[in-house]
Amino acid sequence: MELKVCKNCKRLFQYIYGPEICPDCLKNLSHKEPDKPEEELSNTNVTKSINSELELFDKVKEYIITHRKATISDISLAMDVPPKRLFEWIREERLEFSDDSRDAWFTCERCGAKIKSGRLCNRCKDNR
Ligand SMILES: [Zn+2]
Ligand SMILES: [Zn+2]
Numbered sequence: 001m002e003l004k005v006c007k008n009c010k011r012l013f014q015y016i017y018g019p020e021i022c023p024d025c026l027k028n029l030s031h032k033e034p035d036k037p038e039e040e041l042s043n044t045n046v047t048k049s050i051n052s053e054l055e056l057f058d059k060v061k062e063y064i065i066t067h068r069k070a071t072i073s074d075i076s077l078a079m080d081v082p083p084k085r086l087f088e089w090i091r092e093e094r095l096e097f098s099d100d101s102r103d104a105w106f107t108c109e110r111c112g113a114k115i116k117s118g119r120l121c122n123r124c125k126d127n128r
Contacts, residue, residue, distance in 0.1 A: 007019070
């Protein structure tokens with residue numbers, strides 16, 4: 001029998017045959033699972049478009065927080081988002097304006113009161 005240095009961990013071990021790797025490393029290497037799940041690759045494109053939409057939404061939200069008096073047209077210009085998209089977010093109550101940006105507020109679809117997001121003011125919501 002012959003002593004050799006393991007190519008993996010550099011320890012001396014009793015070499016018998018095969019690759020110059022000690023029995024411990026041989027065991028670890030052969031038990032290693034392949035760590036690339038292939039399913040993820042096919043979904044990449046879908047996830048990407050969702051992420052960019054969310055990213056954009058987050059940026060707009062941040063912009064409203066840091067520019068508290070910004071109006072729809074300000075936001076649209078600064079963030080390069082069509083006003084239509086902003087209105088959609090606001091109608092879905094995903095976006096809300098600060099108390100300072102009264103110019104950008106909407107009117108309640110029922111009574112015309114100023115509202116920050118959604119379609120109806122709180123009063124009309126309650127009386128629905
Ligand atoms: Zn080894
Ligand atoms: Zn109302």
